[in-house]
Amino acid sequence: MDFTALAGLPVADVVAFTRPAIDWHAVAPELILLGFGALLTLIDVIFLDRAKQYTAALAGVGLLATMVPILTLANDISETGPRVMFDGAFVVDEFALIMKAVFILSGYVVILLSTNYIGEGDYWESEYYGLMLSSILGMVVMASSRDLISIFVAFELLSIPSYMLATWKKRSLESNEAGLKYYLMGVFASAIMLYGMSLLFGVSGETILTKVNASLTSDPLTGDALSSSTPILTLGIIFVIVGFAFKVSAAPFHSWAPDTYSGAPIPVTAFLAVASKIAGFVALVQLVFVGFYARADVFQPLMWILAAASMIIGNLVALRQTDIVRLMAYSGVAQAGFILAPLAVAGDVGDQALSSIVSYLAIYAAMNLGAFAVILAAARKTGSTSIESMNGLFSYAPGLAVAMTIFMFALAGIPPLGGWFAKFQIFFAVVEQGGTWAILLGVLLAVNSVIALYYYAAVARRIWADEAPNGDLTPIRIPASLSAALVLTVVATLVFGFLPGSISQFTDVGLIAGG
Amino acid sequence: MLLNQFLLLAAVLFCLGVYGVITRKNGVMVLMSIEMILNAVNINLVAFGAFNGTPIGSVFALFVIAVAAAEVGIGLAIVLLIYRNKKSIDFSEVDLLKG
């Protein structure tokens, strides 16, 4: 069979491979992470158990080391502008850098959370950090990916290690089940996403997002300008978005999240609920703002529906939860709805929508990680994650109680705690658009923040107003790393709340479409 | 061009895969169904690539194949783990976590 004939390609067009220019500074964060990841795996293989006590620290150092090129890059691009590689498939711009920083720092906090939990558990340790770093590497790559293929690869790079992390407690049926569900749904979603990508590729003939976007405005067959979407385009866009909607646990693609969260080890849950979810949003943002921006008539209603459904379903089901981790899962669904909301107006108020999402993600990372840190700390004593186990926390662990209160109300969006500004930015974007549907979404947001408060405040109330179970008032011993994580998250949550400028000056970013 | 036929094939494969994922009880069968979907994607990619006269489709398909391999590896590991703990790979029985 004449392959070239089938492909319709003139043989002469197949040019010799030339190595594309590589901007080493721009990929330095990825390389450092890769290095540390490999190093951890090697150490594990070579030293086995003997390296146990160093691995966590090494992982932490690796993450912090990664911050160095991120900072230098930030300094660099503020002078010279964004860096673009591989024909626009890999871009380092403000958005990419702030998100990378968020991933790295979230990852660092997750490592702090994991140190004792994994160390004290009955499981292999070194692999854990190696996998964690690989997953973070995937996220970091994701932040720069502006190409369907690289997004797909980054997506899988961050997902595959996390499937394993979720199944970490090998002998626990719950953990197995959590991993299985996460894995199966993830693979299924990515398969659908890929199908969507294939359709988009088919329509545009391109994988670079900017080029995809450029092709969306005209009919591929006739070349006429498109006044509205074509079914195949719509299907493609929806399938791609569904893949990431799964990742951010937006309803109705959220069903894996509660089960996985409650089965997986708590630090992993925190990782999934924060870093992994943020990665999903990063991908969505890039797709929407770079790849599909011309097709606001498709993604805006889609995002509207997803946002509304997520908020409503997440909040209502959360009202009936008895397990704090599951509660956090559903709250995460609702939070996803909030973060999706600006995307429903992104076609008209792109800048504001983008910066509101970035702000939200950064603040969300701080407060959600903090909440998991407290859950983790409390579970050290109670050994349970039922909401009732939080009863009377204030009476024996006032510090934890105050911290948890701060996180709960921050998540609920009560000023002056961080979450308010995140929510406020969302409102800001939605109102700026000002259309009927936008205002309706705004009202939905408002109503849902009230419903959400109900269960957040209920947790806080248990902590403060109820009696400790069995009157057991022995204090909780909190290891240093966990304390550090708590302090970091509390401070971040408060600072973001009191001085929103501290985060907004970083999140008011431009998203460079690339080459 | 035979594009439509390729696309139709891919769509059928996709649907079969989805059907399999949703209905098959056996874990391995479910994994295979997913492979079917991925292969539907590959067919699409290659067909579109050929149609559009660009090698990117084929490149993309190669990435998909590579990643799918890794994914299935993980999948099988998890199924194995469940089998070890539960002595069953019937996914419909894996419902410890719910609500």
Add this chain to the structure above:
Amino acid sequence: MSLSSLLLFAADAGPALPGYTFAGPWILRNVWLLPLIPALSFLAILFFGKRLPFKGAEIGIASVLSILALAIVANIAWFDHRDNYESEKAEDAAGLLLSDEYATVAIDGEPDSLLLSADAGEGGEAAHGSTAVRNEATWFQSGGQEFKVGTLVDGQAVMMLFVVTFISTLVHVFSTEYVAGDRRYTHYFAFLSLFTASMLLLVVSASTIQFITAWELVGVCSFALIGHWWEEKPNSDAALKAFLTNRVGDIGLLVGMIILFFSAGQTFDIVKINTMALAGEIPQRNLTIAALCLMAAVMSKSGQFILHTWLPDAMAGPTPVSALIHAATMVVAGVYMIARLYGVFFVGFSIEGSPVNPMALIGMFTLIFAGLLAFVQDDIKKVLAYSTVSQLGYMVMALGVGAWTAGMFHLFTHAFFKAGLFLGAGSVAHSVHSFDMKKDMGGMRKFMPTTYKTFIICTLALVGIFPFAGFWSKDEILVGTGGWGLFGGTGGNGNYTLMLIGGIFGAALTGAYMTRVIYLTFFGEFRHVAHHDDHAVDHGHADDAHDAHANHDPHEHGPAITIPLILLAGFATLIGLVNLPPGFITGNLESWQERFFHFYEPSAAAYFPAIAHGTPSYTLAIFASVVGLLGVGLAYFYYFVLVDRKSKAMGESLTELPNGPTSKFGILKAGHTLLVEKYYLDHLYTDVIAGGTKGPLAKAVYWFNQNVLDATVDGVGRTSVIAGKAVYEHIDQTVIDGAVNLSGVVSSETGAGLRKTQNGKIQQYAAYLFAGATLLAGVLIFVI
């Protein structure tokens, strides 16, 4: 007049405005001292009273004595100011009546009537109107406009200052003995002081909002003093009823004052409101509505039908309080307000030249209605209470027919004799520990001669027997109705014949019920049961003092009680002479006629209407006196003759005939036996008197009063509570709160429903995922 000239401060402050000045004698510009002193006394008693030897009474008495002195000085200063101010400011005389601002004000009254009083005093100065003295300070501001608090002193005010301080002084003195040993002796005096302060504030108010303030404050003092013995529920019930009934009237007060405020161009200034009302600058409709609203306030405060029901209940308070508050001063606040805002009422009710208006009608109806009610009371204080209501009716009627001076004069005289009656009743009750005339009194003249004599004098004054005070004032009211074509008089503001008849009939009623009181209380034999254990009535005593009294005969009290009685009796005798009618005497003493009118009516001031004054007639005076005496005579015959005879026959002290008339004589039958039936008079008397007591009319009135009016008041209260409960339970807790809670339940239940979809089956999740994706695709492709 030397004292007043000492106090005359010849400052010439501010431009001359119609009818008032900011200059004038020092004391008149500084009458704010009068309310201030007792107010401070209130605080002093409250905070230090208990530590003082006389438990605070000394502070109270000192303060009232000082303000009595000030009030007398103020009166004297006013007399001088009234007559001499204008001559000092002769150059402004013209501008006084018609300033630039009120150039449109026309005094369209009869010149003659204005000059009636202009009978040239000693100085022989030119006749001129009265010039009120004002003083003011900013109270608050709104919208950049400042609103004043201040004093407005004219004849009406200084007259009231004297009445209030005088009665208050006597009541203070009386109380030192009457409430001696009371558990809350100190509080009692504190509230007397506060009341005095509030009442004086009301009297000198220059603005309506200040008036409202004082009006409410006296109400609170009344509340506190009625409920003085709040341990018993009936007392606190009475206090609540008084307050709440007054609050109902206050709706009218507030609304009326608000209408006036805006109608007169956003001002609370009483002078300005009156002036504008009289100058026709306020629409008649507004004035009428405002006057009607204010009338509601008068009806509650001054116990006019139908809002009078609180006043008899208010007798639950200590008797001196009843004398001060519920007879002499507070209850006349309504009357005072009418007099103060007379321009508003005069125009609003078109008093001039009409035969009837709401105010006169209410007054007349009240005086008859209450007079009837007074018959059926066994409690001496309640008789006096209804009598007060009746007399207040006279005053309101007087003002309603345009007889301003007559109304105020009656207020003036009534204060003394009614206070005397109340204190007398208190004196008796203090001895027998009861107010029940039928059970616990009788024959008291033997035990308490001073009380008896003073009581008789005050009764004569009340009934209106020549030459006691009530005669003069009641006569003037009758004259003022102008409805006496029958008697050949002239003048008046209208043709209020109905009011005249009502007034005369009222006089007869007054005579009759007072005679009954006299008999039941002071004649017959003492009916008190020695070991009578009912402590409920007079709480003035601590229990031990009470027991010490119990087995003794009643006796006269010490000077603290008798001296006030004697003083009041003296006033009741003589005070009527201050306003002798014109033409009563001639010659050198002619200038002693109509002094009250001359000094106290703000004649020819732009804020006061030009009212016409009637000429009195001997015929009317005699006729009215005869009718009054007829009432006395009938009652006398029934009690002093029939009942007394029967009592002696039966050997016990009866209060009524044991076999009252059970059958009525038909008119025909009565007619043909008219002259021959020897018991005709007996029957007539028993029919009229006993009929009045037990028969259909008074009984029906009483039944109406208790079961309709009073029950309405109670019913309104009860209904609001029931309405409140219904609203609270069925609307608030069920509908509104229910809706809120329901939204919570619905959310929660929806959550529970959705939760069921999360059944743990992974492939179902996959189905959701795919279904979601296809559904979304369907919607976006086919719908949007």
Add this chain to the structure above:
Amino acid sequence: MNYDNDWFLSVLTFTPLVGALVMMLIPKADEALHKAIALAVSGGLFLFGTFYMLTEFDFDNSGAMQFNFDTNWINVINSRYIVGVDGMALPLILLTLLVVPLCVIYSWDHFPEPANPKAFLILILILETGMIGTFVAEDLILFFVFFEVVLLPMFFMIAVWGGPDRRYASLKFFLFTLFGSALMILAFLSLFFLAEDPSGVALRTFDIQALTEWGGANLTRSAGLLIFGGMFMGFGIKVPMFPFHTWLPDAHTQAPTVGSVILAAVLLKLGTYGFIRIAIPILPQAAVEWAPWIGLLAVIGIIYGALGCLAQTDMKRLIAFSSVSHMGFVMLGIATLTTFGINAAVFGMVAHGLITGILFFVAGSVKDRYHTLEIERLGGLLLQAPRMGWILGFATMASLGLPGLAGFWGEFPAILSAYNPANGVSETIFRTYMVIAAVGTVLAAGYLLWLLQRTAFGEPSEEFANDPEIVDASRFEYVAWAPMLVLIVVLGIFPNLIFKTSDPAVEKSLHPCLSAEGEEFIALDCPAVFGVEVAGG
């Protein structure tokens, strides 16, 4: 506008927060130190703040913002940290400064269960920061933040130290307010985006003064109405206006005494303050159209609250319902959109704060002694604790609007102003409201005196007749109550203390067309909405 960047208000606002932070670092066991710090911070702040404000505030120019401070805060949304005080805010700030130390003193020797003075006092101080901040904020977002800051401490105060039903009550309080403020923030944002000057340049500012100057010009009618509606929900729920009032009785009943006092004295005022500081000045035209509805809800509130009171069997709940009624008067004054009405409202806020504060204090002390607030079981308070009984009597008198006491000046001028509402607001409707409100005063007297009769008068019930726990007011109670009692009298006698301060500010806050007449009206070229009577909105 002259921004002289005065540090004073920031110190005032954040000192309590600093105090709270210091207290957080001190171990829980050192209760005496905690009390001392709390008292020193709040009391010191009261003395310093009052002294400074009374001496430095330019009362002749009380219509202008003073002690201004203006600096960057959140640049991306152009929200600034602007604080300032004018005559409208000053009385409320002073009230806040006063009430907080009194609450600390009152709590001194009997903290509600489960004690823990440290946490309790920290919450009070955080509350103080929130309350003062709300009154000084001159930026919508800053206002919003402070408005919400208040929620958390109050939520905990009810949830932890509250009565048996505290869980329900605290959440209800929180949810209601949050619901309102969520809509409020939408309204604020709409203002931000829709406000443009006459030349069509978007203002893009949250500065309250700048927006007031803009005054809703060239905003479409429907947008104005909707935005006002959003703010109405936010502020109205806080006030609380009928039918959003149901959180209040529950919150009050369950809250600890001090919580009730602060709630009544200051928190409810945040809502009314929002109306007069933000909603009405910024959107006068929408206010005119909303006024009849606000007035309607206000008078319904007056009557409804009073009827609710008559049905109560619990003393505290009765007082809570009375707040609904009294805040109805405040809202009626506000709804008239006249200087008279709004001055009355400002006065009414302060007066209600003091009076209802005292009533809650007394109710709390009654509860401490009798361990119940069921009116049926009480009685004879005047015999058992005469001073407390008299104070209760005094407070009820003040509460029913007795002239000469503070309550009158919030009530009467409000009723009065309803006779003659602003241009464009239906006179007929408001005169009807006036009469209904006047009837409300009778009902107020009814339920308050009935309360007094059933609790203070009569003989004590057998149950408590010889209870040794029932003693008269303690030293701490006296100290805590005396300033409020004195102020009730002083303000009643010298109303100009507040009126003169608030009047220029109120006048400045109202659109000139609301009161202009005749030629002036024409000269101002007023929009049609100010001229025609808009029947029923």
